[in-house]
Amino acid sequence: MSRRRTWLIGYDITSPRRLRRVARLLERHAYRLQYSLFVGCWTASEFDAVWGQVAALIHPRRDDVRAWPVAENAELELWGRNWPEDIVIGGLGSVPLQRLLRAGVIEDDTKDGGG
Numbered sequence: 001m002s003r004r005r006t007w008l009i010g011y012d013i014t015s016p017r018r019l020r021r022v023a024r025l026l027e028r029h030a031y032r033l034q035y036s037l038f039v040g041c042w043t044a045s046e047f048d049a050v051w052g053q054v055a056a057l058i059h060p061r062r063d064d065v066r067a068w069p070v071a072e073n074a075e076l077e078l079w080g081r082n083w084p085e086d087i088v089i090g091g092l093g094s095v096p097l098q099r100l101l102r103a104g105v106i107e108d109d110t111k112d113g114g115g
Helices: 016-029 044-057 091-103
Strands: 005-012 031-034 037-042 064-069
Touching: 005 016, 005 044, 016 031, 016 037, 016 044, 037 044, 044 064
Parallel strands: none
Antiparallel strands: 005 037, 005 064, 031 037
């Protein structure tokens, strides 16, 4: 079985239409942390597939989309609103995140204007 890695993906998209398309794509494959910041756990081939789909939706000279791998031993500091209890970044803590993402259990609570 391929090893999964946790990634943060953020974007700044200039067109509202492209922004909606990228947001919908990432909402299907990742958990929305903030308006334009997502976290997901993928194998290398899964990440490549998502990243390729994102690339196909954006305008490369007008839009900015970035992905950062999260180190397995990463520590996370939160100020303000907390994450769902089952979300832990780094090491074995990413197992609950990948389980919740695959099951579609996590709901996007930013739709009510938060985050």
